[in-house]
Structures are given as C-alpha cells and as structure tokens.
Amino acid sequence: MIDTTFEASWLVIALFVIDLVVRIAAVIIVPRNRRPTAAMAWLLAIYFIPYVGVLLFLLIGNPRLPRKRRRKQADINRYIHDTSESLEFGTLRPNAPDWFRALVRLNRNLGAMPIAGDNAATLIADYQESLDTMADAIRRAQRYVHVEFYILQTDASTDNFFRALEEVAERGVVVRVLLDHWANRGKPYYRQTLRRLDAMGAHWHLMLPVQPLRGRYQRPDLRNHRKLLVIDGDVAFMGSQNVTDSSYNLRKNIRRGLHWVDLMVRVQGPVVASINAVFLSDWYSETDETLTDEIDLFSVESGPGDLDCQIVPSGPGFDFQNNLKLFLGLLFAARERIIIVSPYFVPDEALLLAITTACQRGVHVELFVSEEGDQAMVYHAQRSYYEALLTAGVKIWMYRKPFILHSKSLTIDDEVAVIGSSNMDMRSFGLNLEISMLVRGEEFVRDMQRVEDVYRTLSRELTAEEWRRQPLRSTILDNLARLTSALQ
Numbered sequence: 001m002i003d004t005t006f007e008a009s010w011l012v013i014a015l016f017v018i019d020l021v022v023r024i025a026a027v028i029i030v031p032r033n034r035r036p037t038a039a040m041a042w043l044l045a046i047y048f049i050p051y052v053g054v055l056l057f058l059l060i061g062n063p064r065l066p067r068k069r070r071r072k073q074a075d076i077n078r079y080i081h082d083t084s085e086s087l088e089f090g091t092l093r094p095n096a097p098d099w100f101r102a103l104v105r106l107n108r109n110l111g112a113m114p115i116a117g118d119n120a121a122t123l124i125a126d127y128q129e130s131l132d133t134m135a136d137a138i139r140r141a142q143r144y145v146h147v148e149f150y151i152l153q154t155d156a157s158t159d160n161f162f163r164a165l166e167e168v169a170e171r172g173v174v175v176r177v178l179l180d181h182w183a184n185r186g187k188p189y190y191r192q193t194l195r196r197l198d199a200m201g202a203h204w205h206l207m208l209p210v211q212p213l214r215g216r217y218q219r220p221d222l223r224n225h226r227k228l229l230v231i232d233g234d235v236a237f238m239g240s241q242n243v244t245d246s247s248y249n250l251r252k253n254i255r256r257g258l259h260w261v262d263l264m265v266r267v268q269g270p271v272v273a274s275i276n277a278v279f280l281s282d283w284y285s286e287t288d289e290t291l292t293d294e295i296d297l298f299s300v301e302s303g304p305g306d307l308d309c310q311i312v313p314s315g316p317g318f319d320f321q322n323n324l325k326l327f328l329g330l331l332f333a334a335r336e337r338i339i340i341v342s343p344y345f346v347p348d349e350a351l352l353l354a355i356t357t358a359c360q361r362g363v364h365v366e367l368f369v370s371e372e373g374d375q376a377m378v379y380h381a382q383r384s385y386y387e388a389l390l391t392a393g394v395k396i397w398m399y400r401k402p403f404i405l406h407s408k409s410l411t412i413d414d415e416v417a418v419i420g421s422s423n424m425d426m427r428s429f430g431l432n433l434e435i436s437m438l439v440r441g442e443e444f445v446r447d448m449q450r451v452e453d454v455y456r457t458l459s460r461e462l463t464a465e466e467w468r469r470q471p472l473r474s475t476i477l478d479n480l481a482r483l484t485s486a487l488q
Helices: 002-029 036-048 050-060 067-084 098-111 127-139 159-170 190-200 251-256 271-287 322-333 349-360 376-383 386-392 426-430 442-457 464-468 472-484
Strands: 115-124 144-149 174-180 203-207 227-231 235-239 259-261 264-268 307-314 337-341 364-370 395-399 403-405 409-412 416-420 432-440 459-462
Touching (some): 067 271, 098 115, 115 442, 127 227, 127 259, 144 159, 174 190, 174 271, 322 432, 376 472, 386 464, 395 403, 442 459
Parallel strands (some): 364 395
Antiparallel strands (some): 115 264, 115 307, 227 235
C-alpha cells in the first residue's frame, strides 16, 4: 500500500514538472517570429488544454513550407527578377500617382513580378459561362495548356472543360495540370478526375501533397488556393472560381440548396507571362522540372488593351505576407471609396486598423459577405468583427442565401482594383498560396463596379440596430471562433 502511494505521488510530481516545463518552454518558443495574436491564441490553447494544445502545435504550429520548398521559391524569385529586370512590358498609362508607383515597387520587391502595360481584361461573373469560356479558349490552344486550380472535378458542369482538354491533348497539345491534394482527396469525383486526366495523357501533379509514407509532408492545413489557366502564353484566366459544379457536389450543400457565386477575369497581353510564371514556379516546386527552355517566360508583345497589371503571388513560401501588404497599401491610399468583396473576412489587427482608419478619414467603405456560412468556424470568426466595422461606419452587405458569395476583389476610388484568389483573412495571408492581380485603369474599375452593383441588388444591408439584437449564444460562438482563427 505504501509503495503504491509512493509511486502515485511521484507520478503526480512528474506530471506537474512536465506541465511546468511545457508551459515555460511554450512562452519561449511560441511567440518567436509570430504575430502577437497568433502567439496568444497558441499559448491559451497550450495552457488551458495542455496535451491537446501541444499536440496541435507540433502538428500545425509551423506556418511555413518545408525548407527545401522555401529555397525553391527563393530561387524562382531571383530567376524571375533577374530575367525580367531589363525588359519593358508594354507601355504604361501616364500620370500614375506616387503612391501607386511605390506600391508597384513594393510588390516587385516582395513577389518579383513586374508591372505590365497594354493588357485587356474581361470579367466573367456567370458561373457556367466562365467554365465554358475557358473551354472555348482551351480548344484554340496550339502548344500548351496550363491548368492550376485549388479544386478540380469532372462533373456535369465541368464536362465541357474536360472535353476541351481531351480534344487538344489528342492533337498533340501539351496539357499540364496542378490540383491541391488536401482540397480534392476524398471529395466527390476525385478518382474519376485523376483517371480522366490519365486517359487524356495530361501531365498532372498534386500540389502540397501530404503523403508521409512517400516522403512528402508539410503542415497539413497549408493549401495551394490559386485558380489560373494559361493557354499558349497568349491568354489567361484567374479569379475565385474552382473547376467544379456550383454546389461543389457535396451532399450537405445540395441538401441546403447552396450554390457558389464567383468572378473570373480573362486576360490578354504581357501580364499573361507573369501568370504563367506563377504556374511554372508551382510546377517546379512539385516536380523539380524547369520549363523555361520550352516556354518563353517573358513575352513582351503588346496586348489589345490599355490596362496596367501586376501579378502578386503570395503564400508561406515567401518571407512576407505579400497579399496583406498589397491590401494595406491600397486601403491607406484610398481617398473616396473602398469596396471589398471577401466571403471569408477575418482581418488581423493591421487590416482592421486600415479599414477603420479609412472610415475616420471620410472614405466610403463597403464590405460584401455572405448571409449564409458554409464553414462554421470562419463564419463565426468573421461575425466577431461586424460590431467594430459597423461602429466605424463600414456598410456591410450580406449576399442573400442560398448563395455563397465567393468572389474576391477590392476596388479603390475609380482607377485601381485587385482581383484574384485571396480572401481577406488570416488563412489567406499566412497559410494559403494565392495569386492576386493589381489593375490600374478606369475602364476595368467601371466593370468591377457594375458587378458590385449587381451584388448590391442581391444583398441586404446589415445594420447596427440588427446587430445589437444578436443573441448571447451567437456572441459567445463568434468570440471563441475569433480566438481559434489566430492559431497560425
């Protein structure tokens, strides 16, 4: 009996010492090179649920790509910067404001992509029209088709897209395909999609594969969230839409009647080379295969338009949060109007400060989100910021259910806009590989504003009075979700 009591006492002491060591170590290790909010969230998790918190930190506590992949990205950035340094990409529009030139220089230093003039960009706001327009462009391919989408599924809605790939592959056009591993695995039509790619002879690879038995592993919640298509280096598509049915073929979405609303842009001109460079960099990261000898990386031929465009890639392969810095620069530069479309809006302190400061400067700010949430944690984390936004004077539009507004865009005054795959949330800033396009040109902004007008007619405004009537349970859920959103 004495021996049992003695052993139990030592066990309690050992557990106490281990717990104390873990807590002290966490204070030293967790905050290093991490945002204060993220560090605090991790420390709270480790302190309140120590064993689970430590396990989660070991599993997903490193928001960076493996060292080898980071070296690859650095090599790619240097190559693109050095190759394009002496080239001129079309004729830029005159009289760019000083802040715009400074922002372009910042993007160039962070993401290595040059600004290009003489581009044309056409918005496509209809979901099926976007898929079919991409299919039509694929059918005109002569040399290669580069496909990179976060989610890629063969289904009834995307069959025309896949048939176009099959047709060009049959006549000898090289088809290269990248799709995110974790976003597609286990999803409807995953195996059918891979079999169809194999049958057509496409060269395909999974992005950021989590396959430890094959020696491929990184933090499992890192995602390549980019959506882009390049044909022959002449035309490209990018934006928010995946290649899948608007319901994503998920039973829960079909049961709730949910459909996604997206926005894509068709691009022609010198900037297509920059979009292709993003694909080539991701291809190299996954395959170790360089394609620069086969493909003219930087075509300098003028396009059919007059837009200045700059591609800004971002993600954990970069040292800095390129997309966040782009958004912050634009928000602080705005003088009259800011329109944000972001289905998942979970800002960090800097972004929230930039938006509220803009309101205090007298800038008109509107935010478009969805009335319905498809991801509970993000939905509630997003809601936790509504009070601060409404108090500052932000006009919040909620796109009516059963539709999920999935477009991602930002317009500043009447001359500058951003469109791409990046949400304004901490996941997009720190964990996702994204692609954004900065555009200068009144004609493009007018097109964006027409899309925003349509969204406005299909939305309802959230008022401060309505928000104050939220039940206590919703406030608790929102605040808890806000804490977990910072676990990066």
